[in-house]
Amino acid sequence: MSALRSYYYKLPPGFRLLGRKIFYFPIDLYEGLIGKRAKNEPKKGDIYVGSSDFIPHGIRQMNVLKKYISLSNTDHVLDVGCGIGRTAIALTGFIDRGSYDGFDAVEKGIVWCEKHIHRKYPNFNFKFTPIYNDLYNTYSQKAEDFTFPYRNELFDKVFLFSVFTHMQIPEIRQYLKEISRVLKNSGQCLATFFLYDDSKNEEGSMHFPHQYEGYKLMDDKVTAANIAVSLPLLNQMAYDAGMKVTVIKEGFWRNDVNKENADEFQDIVVFNKI
Secondary structure, three states, X not given: OOHHXXXXXXXXXHHHHHHHXXXXXXXXXXXXXXXXXXXXXXXXXXXXXXXXXXXXXXXXXXXXXXXXXXXXXXXXXEEEOOOOOHHHHHHOOOOOOOEEEEEEOOHHHHHHHHHHHHOOOOOEEEEEOOEOOOOOOOOOEOHHHOOOOOOOOOEEEEEEOOOHHHOOHHHHHHHHHHHHHHEEEEEEEEEEEOEEOOOOOOOEOOOOOEEEOOEEEOOOOOOOOOEEEEHHHHHHHHHHOOEEEEEEEOOOOEOOOOHHHOOOOOEEEEEEEO
């Protein structure tokens, strides 16, 4: 873990968001003055997840969804942990006869999405869900008890980018069960993880030194910083939720995976409802 990331995780949740805004203020000011920032792109200081280019990364994620779960323009989709609209913005030019719903635990992201996306694309809807996460907030609602605010069998596809990498095992279990509940019988879910197999000596750019039963943590003081899940545990949790792991595509966080041959930094997992 880099010294900068380590220091970042030591900050209280509210200060992490503020610290990012202060860090990127000079760049945001410069881009605003020269008109470099796209009108459908938030300021870098307001983007609280990820460090890559906002618009290109969203397009890459859309292409991943098309490639691995055959995303269609008529699909009704749910974006779990939609953030500040990285994937949603890319999908506005594609999902024209279906619908998009997204929810997130960081309110400012939802406010931005409502203002900049929903107003122009009314089939794109966003909900703020105040769920506790020790990386971003101190809300009382626990993810392990959270029920998605959607009815049964509503969505064709559900996806989560860099969400399960910031959750604990009971929370992942609950979310998988809720995903299965809101998926149609023929539905699919695509999610990203950091996965490991105890039978292999795996190394990568992410390090998880704190070993527990079926999972590893990057930082045992900030449990949502990053988590790696064992393959057997992932398969069991999927089965318990009424789903099956059908595809695993390793990400380029792994030292033995070429970036040019990978679609995402994290490992891609596809679940089919059974």
